[in-house]
Amino acid sequence: MAAIPDKPSLDGIESHWDGVWSQEATYGFDRSAHREQVFAIDTPPPTVSGSLHMGHVFSYTHTDTIARYQRMRGKDVFYPMGWDDNGLPTERRVQNYFGVRCDPAVAYQPDFQPPFRGDPPKDHQSVSISRPNFIELCNELTHQDEKVFEDLFRRLGLSVDWSLLYTTIEERSRRISQQAFLRNLARGEAYTQEAPTLWDVDFQTAVAQAELEDRERPGAYHQVAFARTDGDGDVIIDTTRPVLIAACVALVAHPDDERYKPLFGTTVRTPLYGVDVPVLAHPLAQPDKGTGIAMICTFGDLTDVIWWRELNLPTRAIMDRAGRIVMTPPAGITTDAGLAAFAAIAGAKINQAQNTVVDALRTSGTLIGDPRPIVHPVKFYEKGERPLEIVTSRQWYIRNGGRDGDLRTSLLERGRQLQWHPDHMRHRYSNWVEGLNGDWLISRQRFFGVPIPVWYQLDSSGEPNYSDPIIPDESSLPIDPSTDVPAGYTSDQRDRPGGFSGDPDVMDTWATSSLSPQIAGRWGDDDDLFTRVFPMDMRPQGHDIIRTWLFSTVVRAHFEHDSLPWSNTSLSGWILDPDRKKMSKSKGNVVTPMDLFETFGSDAVRYWAASARPGVDTAFSEDQMKVGRKLAMKLLNASKFVLSFPVPPSGATPTHAIDVAMLDRIAETVREATRAFEEFDYARALERTETTFWWFCDDYVELVKGRAYNSQGDDAAASALVAMRIALSALQRLFAPFMPFTTETVWRWWNESSIHLAAWPDSQVLAASSSDIPVSMLDVAGDILGQIRRAKTEAKTSQRTPVARARVHCDPPTRAIFTAVRSDLTEAGSVQEWILIEEPADTPVLVEVELAPST
């Protein structure tokens, strides 16, 4: 136990207690606990290639309050931390930092040293290195970042068990990711297919539906005439992308559209290129869009893909993977004029080609009128800078119900089984699942990540056999097919006819992070641990990644374990700047968490975070942090005050009615806070606790402190002393999840072990002796005291001024209560004489205060 200082202070408590908690392993997970004793949290692994910001502080605090509550409830809390160092952000950061580039074709170098460690000169040409070397550099670099992250999270007071740390590119994660994938493959849940795919031309990789976002971009409608091949006039279509006319394979209108019904089955000739294409009917064509008849290109958008598939149309791709027009004209262009028109755009970038085509259309007279500028939403990869194109490529998919009604129904049911906090967030899940239009594309044409763990046999002409991949044994995982050699082959057979070839792709980062419960729980390496923590109890995360992280985790657990990955999920809101805009670096309004910890103290920052209701977007507010600091100071001072009284004799119990009634109110607060925490509503628990605490300090303690000083005899004092200590103990523990540093400080003034391992207060015990005490006693006492204070304030005099006479008008029941608290009121109000005046029933208490003349 620590001595109570004369001037309690919050300075330095964070580093002090962090050290003590580490030393005492306060938050260590006891892996002998059985599943029902465990509370397991699937912590979101932050991306280490950025920096932690207020959004992290905000949402991780929410989770930590729940973790601490559960721990005090006696649960063995499994609270790991992970670092997400897999994926594009890390790839970029490692490239820039070391001046290297990942190239799976390069052989592994055991003692490789990068050309730079930080700040390569601008003219430096990146050195190509193998994927295993790249992963080693990633580990080296992210270790530095991870140290900074860990320091910040410790300073924030997260009760994480740091021995459970994982990273998403480490060996175990790669193993689990590959193992889960191979099991998906074996069960037919993963498959490879060549198909049109959304494609980022800068990153040159396929992207998944979940990673799309719409951005408003200027464009223009162009009316273009297609000549009917029967010579009977033109068909006018509207398009924003005339550049794709060379890729046009048909026109399409709605089957019921009377304007175009006569044309169905006929052909029209494309302007410039002179290719005959059919006019077809399909219900997806919208009569009220443009001219009501559209050109189908391979591929302008996802609707084109649907039409192409359902109408069995040919492919005339004109876009390469870097976003340029291909050099070779597509099939169908045969006339000299057509070939010349195509030659004019071959090799050009999309925008240039578009201008060329528009000019040519105008010259040829097939552009009707002027283009009409519009602003319309265009699909982008969320990390990308240019609009997505659609190219045909071979990719790996995991089934997610996008193409299978039964699976979709099962996954929707999983969403219903999950407890959502707040509940309305479940709609985002069902909305997303119901809107899926394809399976989950997991392969990426990148170089850094978890490799797709398969090879392909090459036939005598060197063509891969995709239908029967070569699968590694699970015991050999993780593997890198670009450097590892499949069983039964030798390395000199790589990429040779009759030999083998490794799959060049990596899995999308979500394909690994969707296994975070399995990774954190060490599935497959420590199944004893895994069975003690899985399915987990809680998945905290942002609501923006329901469609990615949450959904994909549900999919993987559904397939692998036939269960939900966790029973509850809690969704955090966004941090908004004080102008209610989402905070962003570009606006320069980002405050670093460490500055705030230093200014206000970690507990004050946590107080701000914990004051926000679950799932609600919340304004950044230093005012709230000031309030939090004030509360922490109050907790120090109130604790010091209560504990500075003599320890009551052992066996003493609260006997005074007011003391018992006070404890009853504390008990009610415990009930409310407990109920709120059981529903993951940390904010309500805090609010109730805080309200009661201020009442305890301002009203109750003020009322009884005279008696506690022994003004009314030993027994009367003992009742107050015992009651104050019982209440203080409960209040300190109620605050412990929110203000771990301050509460630990005050708790250790009178306890040997950590408050964070103490039992959550028990409302039954607190309220044990409160059977027949009128709850209204506290209100009556507060009311009378309040009226006396007001009289002194109105007289503009000190609260210490004695009251010569107080006439209390009250009804008979109130009179009885008054009598019970009269002695305490006498001291609290410095009242020299009371005069009771009886009023009819239900009359509000009225106190006429006659102040003593000032001396």
Next chain:
RNA sequence: GGGCGCAUAGCUCAGUUGGCUAGAGCGCUUCCCUUACAAGGAAGAUGUCGGGGGUUCGAGUCCCUCUGCGCCCACCA
């Protein structure tokens, strides 16, 4: 177009099965260095609870409807 959320004091927000004479904090005003706390404390002012209808003895709370704001999803020729 479909879905969800929000609208309560100048600001940020509580208000959980309908019982409120509508609350808190910040800010504002006044007073007090009262020996736990001046990075305090005591007290005070401020609201047609977005509009309209309905159910009810009683509606900020339930139902319908309208308006405004935000988010998610879909469409995007």
